[in-house]
Amino acid sequence: HGxxxxxxxxxSDMLGILVERASGKRVSDLLSEKLWLPLGAASEMSVTVDMEGTARTAGGMSMTPRDxxxxGExxxxxxxxxxxRIVPEAWVRDTVASGxxxxxxxxxxxxxxxxKGRYRNKWYQMGTPSGAFCGIGIHGQWIYVNPSDEVVIAKMSSQPEPVDDQLDLDVVAFFEALSRMV
Structure with a gap:
């Protein structure tokens, strides 16, 4: 570690198991109570489970791009x-700025x-002057946040490959260019 x-x-799957054991609640119920309802989400979110009923938190959460x-906002x-207040400000700062x-x-x-990047609490800090950070999901799902330019972009995809390094580079360049246009 480190x-x-x-x-x-x-x-990430183990983190979901630990959250369930520590809270005594299903991940989906905890997310609904602590995040989804306070956030004002417009649609339902789903969490895939395995054959034992364990939440698949590494890549089994689905939601609308708007939510x-x-x-990101x-x-x-x-x-x-x-x-x-949905999550502590100190946690956000540690996650996206200093951690x-x-x-x-x-x-x-x-x-x-x-x-110039870093990674903390499931978020990627890009190391750019804008302070941009993102969440990256399997098969091309992204959430990009650029605090300086006040831009949030949700990207949904169904890329054939789970990870595509060249496409990811193109996506990052596109997000950065789009942010500068706002």
Whole structure:
């Protein structure tokens, strides 16, 4: 831990299991109570479960692009939405501004995507002057947040490959260019 960044889906699945055990609630119920309802989501969210009924938190959450953008806007607003505090401001700041190790990131396999990047709490900090950060999902799902330019972009896709490095580089360039146009 802390030496070399490597995203591993089973770690995200284990996090879901730990959250359920610690809270005594299903991930879907906890997300509904603590995030979805306070966020003012317009549509339902679903969480895929495995054959044992365990939430698949590494890649089994589905929502509309508009509601995904609401999550990005809440993060851009420091953890607030609809005039309500959803997540602690200190957690947001640690996640997207000050947390994560650039050295661990630099030794990892995704440095090509964000050469000055970091990773913290399931969010990628891009290391750009704009303070942009993002969430990246399997098969091309993205949420991009650029605080300086007040831009949030939700991208839905169904890429044939789970990860496409060249396409990811193009997506990042597109998001950055689009932000500058606003």
């Amino acid at each position: 030496q070399t960044y490597r995203y591993r889906s089973p770690n 995904l953008a609401r999550i 809440m993060m851009r607003q420091g953890g607030t939405a609809n005039g309500r 994560g190790s650039h050295e661990a990131w630099r030794r990892g396999t995704m440095v090509f995507l964000f050469p």
